[in-house]
Amino acid sequence: xxxxxxxxxxxxxxxxxxxxxxxxxxxxxxxxxxxxxxxxxxxxxxxxxxxxxxxxxxxxxxxxxxxxxxxxxxxxxxxxxxxxxxxxxxxxxxxxxxxxxxxxxxxxxxxxxxxxxxxxxxxxxxxxxxxxxxxxxxxxxxxxxxxxxxxxxxxxxxxxxxxxxxxxxxxxxxxxxxxxxxxxxxxxxxxxxxxxxxxxxxxxxxxxxxxxxxxxxxxxxxxxxxxxxxxxxxxxxxxx
Numbered sequence: 001x002x003x004x005x006x007x008x009x010x011x012x013x014x015x016x017x018x019x020x021x022x023x024x025x026x027x028x029x030x031x032x033x034x035x036x037x038x039x040x041x042x043x044x045x046x047x048x049x050x051x052x053x054x055x056x057x058x059x060x061x062x063x064x065x066x067x068x069x070x071x072x073x074x075x076x077x078x079x080x081x082x083x084x085x086x087x088x089x090x091x092x093x094x095x096x097x098x099x100x101x102x103x104x105x106x107x108x109x110x111x112x113x114x115x116x117x118x119x120x121x122x123x124x125x126x127x128x129x130x131x132x133x134x135x136x137x138x139x140x141x142x143x144x145x146x147x148x149x150x151x152x153x154x155x156x157x158x159x160x161x162x163x164x165x166x167x168x169x170x171x172x173x174x175x176x177x178x179x180x181x182x183x184x185x186x187x188x189x190x191x192x193x194x195x196x197x198x199x200x201x202x203x204x205x206x207x208x209x210x211x212x213x214x215x216x217x218x219x220x221x222x223x224x225x226x227x228x229x230x231x232x233x234x235x236x237x238x239x240x
């Protein structure tokens with residue numbers, strides 16, 4: 001029997017953005033976004049609202065980046081000064097590409113995504129509805145959806161997050177069942193029907209790893225090669 005679902009306790013540090021990410025040095029927008037979040041579950045809704053109204057949120061102030069001829073751009077895409085979208089990359093807005101980031105040929109950035117400063121997104125990497133906080137390597141084929149990824153995270157080839165439950169019969173689209181996380185024996189609602197993972201700072205996700213819906217990985221965690229990882233992994237842990 002599943003434990004009852006509870007509301008997210010604001011006092012539980014394991015649900016705060018500060019437990020997973022150091023907000024300093026991530027550029028004005030990402031730092032301010034994280035400061036506004038009470039829990040990690042607030043990141044996607046706040047980011048979505050900001051991208052829907054870039055003038056009110058101040059995102060429209062910097063569009064000085066480079067979009068190469070041959071890059072495929074659809075919708076509202078903001079590329080900040082010092083960022084580059086290369087020929088053959090595809091970005092579907094609304095999306096924000098921050099200073100120093102390179103979106104390489106063959107990469108796919110989909111709607112409601114913020115790619116923070118200094119990231120490298122490579123061929124066949126697909127990112128959607130997610131925050132990549134900064135200085136992240138996703139240089140190989142991988143999928144990151146409905147997730148929050150901390151600084152200096154390395155995403156190995158063919159790793160993926162999964163944000164949709166598929167254990168209750170046929171999959172519905174749009175999704176209808178809320179994703180929950182379990183902490184201390186309590187199921188806590190995320191308020192979202194798609195929620196992938198929170199990956200803390202300086203974690204390397206091994207090639208071929210699949211993260212279950214609602215996975216929470218603390219900063220500095222060492223992940224060994226496994227097919228699937230889920231649940232809550234404390235900061236600095238070494239799960240086997």
